[in-house]
Amino acid sequence: MKASKDIFLLGLLALLLLIPGRADAQDDELKNGLMVSTGASIPFEIFKEKEFVGMAGFASTGANLQVDYIRLFWSGFGFSAHLGYSMLPFDERAYESEYDRILGTQGFATANVGNYQVVEGLAGFFFRIPFFFKSRLYLHWQAGYALTIHPHLEVVHSYWETLNTVEQVSDFALMNNLGFRLERYITEQYRLHLYYGAFFTLPGFSDPPEDPTSSVYQPASYFNLPVRYQSLNLGLIYRF
Amino acid sequence: MKGTIRNIILLAGLLLPAACDQPRMNFDRGIIPVQTVNFDQVNSLYDDYNSAGVWTDIRGSFILIFSSNRTTNGGEYDLVYFEGETYMDLVVGSLSIFAWESIASLGDSINSPSNEFGPCFNQGIFGEYYRPDFDYDSLAMFFTSDRDGSRDIYVQEFQQNEYEIAPIPRGTIDTLHGLNTSFDDGYLCLHPQEVTGSEVGYFNSNRDGNSDIYRAEGESGVLFHHSENFTISKVDVLNSPAEDKCPFIANDLLIFASNREGGYGGYDLWFSSYDGNEWSEPLNFGPDINTEHDEFRPIIMSTDANKYLNDLLIFSSNRPGGKGGYDLYYTGMKRRTDYR
Numbered sequence: 001m002k003a004s005k006d007i008f009l010l011g012l013l014a015l016l017l018l019i020p021g022r023a024d025a026q027d028d029e030l031k032n033g034l035m036v037s038t039g040a041s042i043p044f045e046i047f048k049e050k051e052f053v054g055m056a057g058f059a060s061t062g063a064n065l066q067v068d069y070i071r072l073f074w075s076g077f078g079f080s081a082h083l084g085y086s087m088l089p090f091d092e093r094a095y096e097s098e099y100d101r102i103l104g105t106q107g108f109a110t111a112n113v114g115n116y117q118v119v120e121g122l123a124g125f126f127f128r129i130p131f132f133f134k135s136r137l138y139l140h141w142q143a144g145y146a147l148t149i150h151p152h153l154e155v156v157h158s159y160w161e162t163l164n165t166v167e168q169v170s171d172f173a174l175m176n177n178l179g180f181r182l183e184r185y186i187t188e189q190y191r192l193h194l195y196y197g198a199f200f201t202l203p204g205f206s207d208p209p210e211d212p213t214s215s216v217y218q219p220a221s222y223f224n225l226p227v228r229y230q231s232l233n234l235g236l237i238y239r240f
Numbered sequence: 241m242k243g244t245i246r247n248i249i250l251l252a253g254l255l256l257p258a259a260c261d262q263p264r265m266n267f268d269r270g271i272i273p274v275q276t277v278n279f280d281q282v283n284s285l286y287d288d289y290n291s292a293g294v295w296t297d298i299r300g301s302f303i304l305i306f307s308s309n310r311t312t313n314g315g316e317y318d319l320v321y322f323e324g325e326t327y328m329d330l331v332v333g334s335l336s337i338f339a340w341e342s343i344a345s346l347g348d349s350i351n352s353p354s355n356e357f358g359p360c361f362n363q364g365i366f367g368e369y370y371r372p373d374f375d376y377d378s379l380a381m382f383f384t385s386d387r388d389g390s391r392d393i394y395v396q397e398f399q400q401n402e403y404e405i406a407p408i409p410r411g412t413i414d415t416l417h418g419l420n421t422s423f424d425d426g427y428l429c430l431h432p433q434e435v436t437g438s439e440v441g442y443f444n445s446n447r448d449g450n451s452d453i454y455r456a457e458g459e460s461g462v463l464f465h466h467s468e469n470f471t472i473s474k475v476d477v478l479n480s481p482a483e484d485k486c487p488f489i490a491n492d493l494l495i496f497a498s499n500r501e502g503g504y505g506g507y508d509l510w511f512s513s514y515d516g517n518e519w520s521e522p523l524n525f526g527p528d529i530n531t532e533h534d535e536f537r538p539i540i541m542s543t544d545a546n547k548y549l550n551d552l553l554i555f556s557s558n559r560p561g562g563k564g565g566y567d568l569y570y571t572g573m574k575r576r577t578d579y580r
Contacts, residue, residue, distance in 0.1 A: 055263040
């Protein structure tokens with residue numbers, strides 16, 4: 001329910017930002033743009049780490065879908081809004097290997113984990129850099145919120161039985177994005193673009209102990225996950 | 241205006257580095273590594289064996305008391321007292337054990353110019369952490385000593401210490417007259433709740449020639465160490481024609497040392513489980529624990545099931561690679577229910 005509310009708020013914010021502004025007669029380009037793109041989501045740093053160190057995420061390369069609105073204020077500078085969905089698989093095999101490495105040869109671990117999912121709602125600025133004929137290079141910085149969903153996780157060992165469980169849980173956290181966009185003219189209104197962006201967020205998730213009513217000391221029931229991934233997308237821009 | 245300020249704060253927050261760093265636990269509960277480790281923090285160049293370990297509170301601290309001839313440079317054996325802590329890293333699955341010799345020694349009131357062996361508490365100790373379900377007035381430690389000639393079983397009562405983990409000795413040392421004989425008797429360990437209304441203990445004695453394991457039932461309604469008369473019987477299923485000694489019981493698992501046939505050489509560690517009526521045929525712990533050298537006096541420190549998936553087994557061995565003489569070793573072992 002909380003997730004639905006968060007998505008609705010993000011959608012509303014995006015709609016507000018999509019109201020077009022007045023065209024500037026001095027600029028030879030159309031002021032507004034709507035971009036749709038899809039591509040790969042590639043985890044990096046600790047989020048892709050596949051060993052039991054620190055805050056390793058065990059994330060693998062996944063896919064994403066992004067919708068962006070851009071508006072040029074004056075030459076070379078503009079405003080952008082972003083709505084995106086990214087899905088990154090949890091590397092079950094690597095996770096199992098870590099358990100087997102630590103627990104030795106006695107038995108084997110079986111991990112059953114879903115995918116990380118992130119819904120991004122961002123807004124920010126971009127700078128346009130003339131690149132070459134019929135192409136433009138843009139530098140983007142955006143900030144906002146992301147709804148990150150940690151997948152249900154269960155690891156069962158043939159000798160030790162259940163080793164670890166985390167219920168599917170979500171958290172709404174601040175997000176930063178820094179990216180580059182290469183835009184290529186097709187027509188005055190339609191253009192292709194290649195986008196590279198790095199996304200950063202740090203959600204917190206609950207992982208309560210098996211018996212939360214027990215007075216016996218138990219490990220922390222909360223953890224943070226540095227969700228850091230890059231998106232490499234190809235898309236279409238409609239300028240108006 | 242209010243919204244603008246909020247947005248500025250939000251933007252400022254985005255520029256701040258993240259400060260939270262609580263990682264995901266990859267283990268719901270700890271697993272004590274199932275590999276034999278020399279307990280080098282407590283071992284010396286001399287013999288160190290016959291341990292008794294007790295968890296003292298809910299956060300993984302413990303006391304360890306054992307026999308050593310370190311203070312006499314290889315002469316008589318005294319009880320040496322250590323305190324320690326365990327830390328289980330549930331992110332990487334590693335266990336750390338720290339131990340240090342304590343100034344407040346339990347052994348000071350017990351040690352004599354003769355030998356002291358085989359300490360064993362009759363219940364848990366919880367230090368300064370008060371537990372309403374715990375009877376602090378009946379805490380006692382059994383031990384074995386040859387101060388009166390042959391080895392006999394003695395008892396020292398303790399009382400709760402409000403300031404330290406180590407309990408305070410109460411009263412004088414008593415001998416269990418109803419158990420002891422002119423032969424060697426020792427290594428008494430209680431088996432709680434075996435019988436309703438009275439306490440039952442197991443010990444070893446050579447009163448029949450070689451060392452065997454005996455069962456003793458105290459008087460009804462009387463603490464074991466306050467009983468004058470005991471019903472004593474040899475437990476045939478546990479014994480062999482060889483030497484069977486050092487019984488220790490955790491829940492319904494009895495572990496002991498024996499040089500019987502079927503082992504890996506010298507004294508090996510064996511276990512037997514209690515099904516509510518009788519003990520099972522003893523089984524060898526296997527080559528992961530036993531060697532061609534001697535393994536002695538095993539004890540189990542039963543862990544909290546909410547924190548660990550297995551228990552801690554401590555024993556002594558004179559295998560090569562130690563600090564000298566007998567050393568204490570520890571390893572993880574499955575809970576006793578897994579042995580049935």
